[in-house]
Amino acid sequence: MTQTQGETATSDMGAGVGVPVEEPARPDRIRRPSDAIRFAAAVVGLAGIMLLVSFAQQTTHGLQTDIAEGTAHAPRFLLTLATLVSSFGVLAVPVAFAIERLFHKDGVRVAIALLAAVIAFILTILLDDLVVPAAPGGVLDSLIWGGTDTAPLHTDITPVIAFVTAVGMAGRTRWQAVTWTMIALAALTGLTAATASVAALAATYCLGSAIGHGTLYAVGTPNPRPPGTAVLAALGRLGLRPVRGRQLPGGADEPRRYTVATAPSPGGAPADATGRALPPGDWQLQVTVLDRDQQTAGLLYRVWRLVRLRGGSTRRALRSLRRSLEQESLMAYAMESAGVRTPRLVGACEVGTEAALLAYEHVPGRPLDAVREAEITDELLDDVWRQLRRLQAARLAHRRLEGDAILVGDDGRVRIVAPGTGEIAAGDLALRIDLAQLLTTVALRVGPERAVRTAAGVLGAATLAGAVPLLQRVALSRATRAAVRQDRELLTRIREQILQLTPETEAAPVRLERFRPRTLLSIVALTAAAYIVVPQLSSVNLTTLIADAEWWWAAVALAAAAVTYLAAALMLMGFVPERLPLGRTVLVQLAASFVKLVAPAAVTGVALNTRYLQRSGVRPGPAVASVGASQLMGMVAHIVLLIVFGFLTGSIRNATKDLAPSRTVVIVLLGLAVLAGIALTVPKARRFVAARLRGMFSGVVPRLVDVVQSPRKIVTGLGGTLLLTAGFVVCLDACVRAFGGSLPWTAVALVFLTGNALGSAAPTPGGLGAVEGALTLALTISGLTADTATSAVLLFRLLTFWLPVLPGWAAFAYLQRKEAI
Template sequence: MPPARAGEAPPGPDTEAPRRGTAVPVDDPPRPDRIRRPADAIRFAASCVLLAAVMLLVSFAQQTTHGLQTDIAEGTAHAPRLLLSLATLASSFGVLAVPVAFAVERVVRKDGKRVAIALLAAVIAFLLTIGLDDLVVPSAPGGVLDSLIWGGTETAPVHTDIAPVIAFVSAVGMAGRARWQAATWTMIGLAALTGLTASYASVAALAATYLLGRAIGHGTLYAVGTPNPRPPGTAVVAALERLGFRPERAAYLDPADGDTEEPRRYGVALAPDEDEDAARVPARRGEWNLEVRVLDRDQQTAGVLYRVWRLLRLRGATTGRALRSLRRSLEQESLMAYAVDAAGARTPRLAGTSEVGTEAALLAYEHVPGRRLGDVPDEEVTDGLLTDVWRQFRRMQAGRLAHRRLEGHAVLVGDDGRAYVTDLRSGEVAVGDLALRLDLAQLLTTLALRAGPERAVATAAAVLGEEALAAAVPLLQRVALSRATRAALRQDRGLLTRIREQIVRLKPETEAAPVRLERFQPRTIFSIVALSFAAYIVIPQVASLDIAHLVSTATWWWVAVALGAATLTYLAAAFMLMGFVPERLPLGRTVLVQVAASFVKLVAPAAVGGVAINTRYLQRSGVRPGPAVASVGASQLVGMVTHILLLILFGFLTGSTNKATQDLAPSRTIVIAVFVLALVAGLTLTVPKVRRVVSSRMRSMFSGVVPRLVDVLQSPRKLATGMGGTLLLTVAFVLCLDASIRAFGGSLHWTSVVVVFLTANALGSAAPTPGGLGAVEGALTLALTISGLAAETATSAVLLYRLLTLWLPVLPGWAAFAYLQRKQAI
């Protein structure tokens, strides 16, 4: 009998027994009675978030909800009364009758546990809605809850009649039963319409009722656990028989190590047909004819949060869909299997597909005896095997097919020594160049982890060519690789660098600049949160200021002094850079680079933007990449040491010369705080992972710095220029801050101003926000207030100081940045 068509739904009940008289033995592991599905937790959380959003939206848009309610009332007033009466009658009967009928049908099919859980969810929803309607809202002061959600209307807070039904429907599960779903939701919709026409519930109340019912249904299902919906191995065998196969025995196959999202797999041995030679059927018990992959509906949401995160974080065309239905997953893998075979790449042949009841589907592949690449011993990973892998990959690339999961378990090494491409669940057809290059970067890394970068690159170049490998260099980034591969790279952090080096040796002119794949980095989220927190603190202070009064009372010649000091900082920064570069740099262009760096501050943390643009400038000026990084690192290191020494020196001077700033002096409290911080830092560095991260960051930042400093020390003129620029930079910023304070009538001892600046600048450099936003303003305002300035004067001075040093240079910085780019100076 020929196999059924791919994807054809099986007839009969959910788990039809085999039609042959003798049951097929299936070696299946014990199945848990109940499971907690990630999908239920996700839907519960999503319903709660949307419910909160409805409450917040309606509280801000009460007039809109009133208008919408009025429009609906006027519209239904013109509807035929007979039609509304029929809808009311049908909903009153059907809203309970349809779910009850479905529950009876499930009980008859021996699915009573699911019905019991759904009834529990309905009871919880009923009690909660009664409590909201009769207890919480009337007792709220002035009808707070009613006003928050429903704009103070005279409607019921929640629809008591349909909330339990929605909770029941959400918990009982009607996936794959389209007629029952249509009938149930039609009745619920009619009941909602009845509530609107009778002014029993508003639109907002119905939205909240729906979301509350969904939250209770899925929350109950996740808390209690749903009866295991996954069909057993016997149901899988029965589905194979309906496809025309004759299973003789079957056994569950263990999943690949580290792949928690892999579908269930069964090995199946087939009995020979009556007219088939028995010798053609495997005689040994360890051999199979088919390998069956079972797609369980509840597993379709496994890892969905991670996939959504990747989809949001990475740029377009780098990831597939975050969430697919069971039918979509079945069709995608089937299409990919046929497409890979048509492209000429070696892969197990897809023999048939079928649904297994309503909760699963299967794909039956011809079994290829062998081992996954990750399980093959190192001595058997020969150059011939690697070359064969690259040949199969080349055929997929020629067919515009992206695998997206080319890890060790995606390559099968057959007993005949040939490579097969497997695990096609995430693949896509007709993809763009970026997806193909990402596949190449992934496979390069996978094979390099097994055979080393030299052999991986050499065998790839022999098959794909040097040009193809060069296209993968910009994509050899951790973020472009799969989660399992990134975890493996933690054991060999320099592997990607060595792969790039091997490719560059083959093709020296390769451009190694990485392609930007990320829409944003995790620190961007931290920056947004920090900026929001800073705005929460700073905006009320700014709002309380009388800007017109401040402008009219400001001493403008002090403002001019502050502006001149701010301008002087760019000359000082240029001297600081030039002093630590043995090569000769033009003063004018170097100053212009520092002006351009003020524009970069708005898109990068203060300690990062300047380093990046100065390093790029040195490279464009003819300094090799290594010495360029070392020169910038040397200037940063000297600046950091100078900053710390000045802070300690002026801290003691401040405490001994100015009573108004005793809180800033190195008192016993500060000494204790320093010791506590040192102790915490020391304990943190005892953690090996933290120690490795810190040491690698320090090495990458200051590698080659010492030889560069030795070169500078040999030239007294260079040393004087660098140290002079470092000190001049601090003096200019202090002068700008002091002039800003005096512009609004304030006055502090100059040592106090130095301490305030050094403290705020250190916080700004450490903060991951662009330009130190939030951290600098908060630290400056607090320190100036502690030093004795009035809060209004301190806030005004800080705003002027930041205007002159951060915001005002943005437009000139942008112009300088564009000019330098046109001149190819950065």
């Protein structure tokens, strides 16, 4: 039954009969987050299969061969019988189930499942005829292993899987068993008859499942959530006598909440099941409803936080309805037992099979977010901090101390609500994160100075000092992070206020992330690079190339690569007015070759050089400015050289005609300039670039002025910059000549400068993947054969990236032992 606002509905569930409930109209169909998650999982599975058959062809072929050999010994009569049964049953069983559902007037569900089957059939035909044949040969060969009669995707099974997925057989175990048995028999007979492969069957299952769940999410499923009348009726099982209810407004992903008025118990005043009197007033209860379909809402975000963040939490990203009910009940009872002021939990119970409820005392009031700033007195804030102190004394972590979790009652007292995300027996890190979260929440309302002052008066300065390392955006809740983005300096100002109370506090932030999003981006980039580079390697006869190589050119390349570390040291020393020892500075550059395995090269160089300068006695500000000055001059020199060699390469008559001429270089540069100009017209992008440049080079100009006063420093810095580029160009040219290739030196210089620019921009460690791809492509365009270009690039990267790793590790360990970095 659907109720509109203010409409009265009835139920036949005991105490709920005739109870009026004010609630919005219930939608007939809803989109379940679980369907979207299963759709995404099926798509990821399909992509994983395509990737697997691309790189593990021998494994998939070996598995197929083992299955074929194993089934060859099976009795022919049984295989024939299985073929006949599956050929008939794989279609007959779903049709029979559809007819059974039609007799039960469930035609909408059947129609949706039929739509999914039609979509699956059409999409499978398109993929078989158009998309899969155009895929790389390894993918197609693995999917159709067994002969030309093998189908990449199976038009007879995919629609059935989509139909079964969309129609929903949950709770009908017999139908499920028979249907999936028929599908399994059809797959087995396809394998034995060499008309199906393991990879093709796995791809077929993922595709059918994706279409089924995708159709369900797009169209929606019948709303299983119990109406408000059923919720109020369930209160009767707790000994309560509801007389009317009203649903409170809330977000789509939040649990439903109702306020409920109850009738007096036989003894007189309204009471709960234990006989304890309920507070007087129009509304005595607030009921939170946990719907089963909502348990997966926000699952991907919770999984991401659980995997990404360190914290030692025992929380699960996915909880059943029963576990969610038990967790919130336990947390509510624990808070009340600890003396935390919170609405008393009257009782909890299930509402049918699709929901559960928790009934709390109704406390009239407003969340802290809705309280006017003039009403937020110091006494009110003191009360907030006292409730937190009680939580922490009992080792209870609330984990979502946002403004709506702090209820300011009409009596002026503070209560902590929404305990559903809480945790008992919490560790120190979780408690400190709670403190950091509440500090930020209060500071968003009353400012950092007042938030810290009132917190210190209740909790003490030493306790607040423990929150300083955790005042990071990543530690905060999603809503709070969004609010902090509007005031980017808020967390910094909170730290400053605490450090004024405890100047000796270590302000270095605690590392809360197991990995950063950049790490995932690096993994994706490395995977794409491997997908590009591996096929190139498979087409190169490395044995022949190595046998015919002129290895004395490789020795020249090695010497040139070694010179680059001396050049990098001179480049740094030239932009630091203070005196630096040459030998130790060279070791720092060598150590950077080890560190860059875990981060982009530009990032590691800046961080390690800055650390080295600070350890050498240079103050942090000038150290950052010096490294920024060397980076800035290196970037300017790189751009100038790129333009100069691009012009020379396009102008010299004897240069290769295949390399991009100067006209193309100019077009590319103009195009990049236009794109940059358009981007900078966007205020947000302009502010972002300005802030980054200001942060990187705010002290560069004064530092350059100091350097200019010493001609020796200028010569050292600029000489190191040019020597660095020359060393890499000679190294690449020697690698090309080692394998019998030859290019004009201007072309080699242009190729290196282009590849190095892409490598610096790539988020992978040391530009891995991007540099190889760019250099190989540029050398091929310049006139080298693919074999020679690939071999030359591999040798170049071996000498400049991989070979220095072990010496770099030794240098890094030595410098750490000497406390030089």
